[in-house]
Amino acid sequence: MLKFPYGISDFYTIRTEGYVYIDRTDRIALVEEAGKQLVFLRPRRFGKSLWLSTLENYYDVAKAGEFARLFGDLAIGRNPTPRHNSYFILRWDFSLVSAQGGVAEIGQALHNHINTAIKNFGLRYQAWLNAPLDPHPTDGIASFQVLLGLVRQTPYPLYLLIDEYDNFANEVLMSRAPPESPPVGRDIGGGGADRYKALLYGEGLLKTVFKAVKGAGSGLGLDRAFTTGVAPIVLSDLSSGYNVARDVSFKIGLELLCGFTEAEMQGLLAQVAGSANWRRRTAAQDTMRTFYNGYAFGEEPAELVYNPTLALYFLQHLAETCSPPRELLDSNLAMDRGKIAYIAGLPHGAPVLAAILNPDTPPTIPRLAQRFGVEDVLTQVKDETFMVSLLYYFGVLTLERITEEGKLAFRIPNLVARKLYVEQLRDRLLPEFGERAAMRAAVEAVYYHGDLQPLCDFIETRYFRVLDNRDYRWANELTVKMAFLTLLFDDLFYITDSEPALERSYADMTLIVRPDMRKYTLQDALLEFKYIPLSDLGLTGEAVKATSREELASRPLVAAALAEATRKATDYRATLQAVYGAKLRLHTFAIVSLGFDRLVWRKL
Numbered sequence: 001m002l003k004f005p006y007g008i009s010d011f012y013t014i015r016t017e018g019y020v021y022i023d024r025t026d027r028i029a030l031v032e033e034a035g036k037q038l039v040f041l042r043p044r045r046f047g048k049s050l051w052l053s054t055l056e057n058y059y060d061v062a063k064a065g066e067f068a069r070l071f072g073d074l075a076i077g078r079n080p081t082p083r084h085n086s087y088f089i090l091r092w093d094f095s096l097v098s099a100q101g102g103v104a105e106i107g108q109a110l111h112n113h114i115n116t117a118i119k120n121f122g123l124r125y126q127a128w129l130n131a132p133l134d135p136h137p138t139d140g141i142a143s144f145q146v147l148l149g150l151v152r153q154t155p156y157p158l159y160l161l162i163d164e165y166d167n168f169a170n171e172v173l174m175s176r177a178p179p180e181s182p183p184v185g186r187d188i189g190g191g192g193a194d195r196y197k198a199l200l201y202g203e204g205l206l207k208t209v210f211k212a213v214k215g216a217g218s219g220l221g222l223d224r225a226f227t228t229g230v231a232p233i234v235l236s237d238l239s240s241g242y243n244v245a246r247d248v249s250f251k252i253g254l255e256l257l258c259g260f261t262e263a264e265m266q267g268l269l270a271q272v273a274g275s276a277n278w279r280r281r282t283a284a285q286d287t288m289r290t291f292y293n294g295y296a297f298g299e300e301p302a303e304l305v306y307n308p309t310l311a312l313y314f315l316q317h318l319a320e321t322c323s324p325p326r327e328l329l330d331s332n333l334a335m336d337r338g339k340i341a342y343i344a345g346l347p348h349g350a351p352v353l354a355a356i357l358n359p360d361t362p363p364t365i366p367r368l369a370q371r372f373g374v375e376d377v378l379t380q381v382k383d384e385t386f387m388v389s390l391l392y393y394f395g396v397l398t399l400e401r402i403t404e405e406g407k408l409a410f411r412i413p414n415l416v417a418r419k420l421y422v423e424q425l426r427d428r429l430l431p432e433f434g435e436r437a438a439m440r441a442a443v444e445a446v447y448y449h450g451d452l453q454p455l456c457d458f459i460e461t462r463y464f465r466v467l468d469n470r471d472y473r474w475a476n477e478l479t480v481k482m483a484f485l486t487l488l489f490d491d492l493f494y495i496t497d498s499e500p501a502l503e504r505s506y507a508d509m510t511l512i513v514r515p516d517m518r519k520y521t522l523q524d525a526l527l528e529f530k531y532i533p534l535s536d537l538g539l540t541g542e543a544v545k546a547t548s549r550e551e552l553a554s555r556p557l558v559a560a561a562l563a564e565a566t567r568k569a570t571d572y573r574a575t576l577q578a579v580y581g582a583k584l585r586l587h588t589f590a591i592v593s594l595g596f597d598r599l600v601w602r603k604l
Contacts, residue, residue: 043395114140
């Protein structure tokens, strides 16, 4: 059975213990040519740490005797560069630096991490150094200077690898100030923003660390540095502290440095499936493509890639059980919910998240913000560029196309990412447990019986009231779709899509049972929506609530909207039945929302 390196980012372990490895070493020469001090940004759990480990094993002078074992059958092993195994390696991982406490505590945690890495360096390379490495007991930057002094006495330069350079700084920024959180839509960071500024602005410690790295590259022993992170916010706030680094995140040739391509996934699935049923293998491939594929990196739309952590999570479960995992969102990525919550808490953040869920109006911006600091995020969030750029860097938006006007159009990459949006909006709109319990009963009436009435009653009596009371009335047809989408979305059982493409036309919403869940009594559903403002009906909210659904449905304007929704739903239903055949247990609904007060529907 194939061994999948789920949760393993150590290149040496993968190569020496027989794990599956997707070769990316052909990019090493390109990285060498790109410059001396490089920065590479990708979302969390996208393979950045494994790439740093690859560089570490390739350049480490202490690994020279194992070059053939580690790289001999790989692309770089067949055509190595002259620099292989010619460096001392120092590696910092800022995801290990605690973001808890005040500025002094966080600063000391950073010093301690740097010092620990330097002590390990001294132990590892003591045979190559001319004297013992004696670090400063509390000052990591002073210890770094001591290390550089010893390095300069040898023929081997230093290669510095910094992993997740912005991790703890972003955690500080996004944290709330104790003892209480600021109100939604107010100051997003509270004390978090203040502590962040203390670390980054002026002579803040993190800025001082990168100034030391910058200085080390000017003939003081540091020859190269490769830094990974998620977003450019911290990089921007470092400003002159680290203005020598080149951002190669969008460099041509490095778009596929992290992530798995469609061809690679098909190859792995073929090996896992072996002689298994072809239909089962195809169903697994379709499920992976729907839930995990869709990320594009580069200045222009590039080949789509899968999130490698999610792909390995799925493949390992498939190899062990011959079935996909029930929970398609790996719990190790659950903390990404915090990123979405952070965006939702920004002024105007929640409406932006809601609008992104509508594929009819994809977020479109002139350019991706590549350098913007925390002050931009705090004070200029009305500019959609900042919000969309943040979501892109966090990995919950991806570049879809360049419009005729030359602007960048983005989309949600897949259903796992869509789930994060839906959950955040659901949590903000229906935070009470009692509401959740009533919601679940109404939703399950659709799931198991194809009965829409309990859900429509719930939306009328609770959901619309919440929209009104909380000023979340983003008044257009999207709000109606949003109500149903946030309530019905459940990737445990369904492939839930808003506006799925059906032969170049679009249905408003479909719930198609996951192939591995079709053995249960779950029902499929197709919903088509129309919206009529109360002003068009000439009715007040009180009047429309006092009128029966039958009488409302008989009004000419409502009847016409129902007829149009019915016509479209009938066409979409025929397409779905042609695609899925007899296994489809489809319930089809035409739904008309009258303002945000009543729902009139027809089951086809």
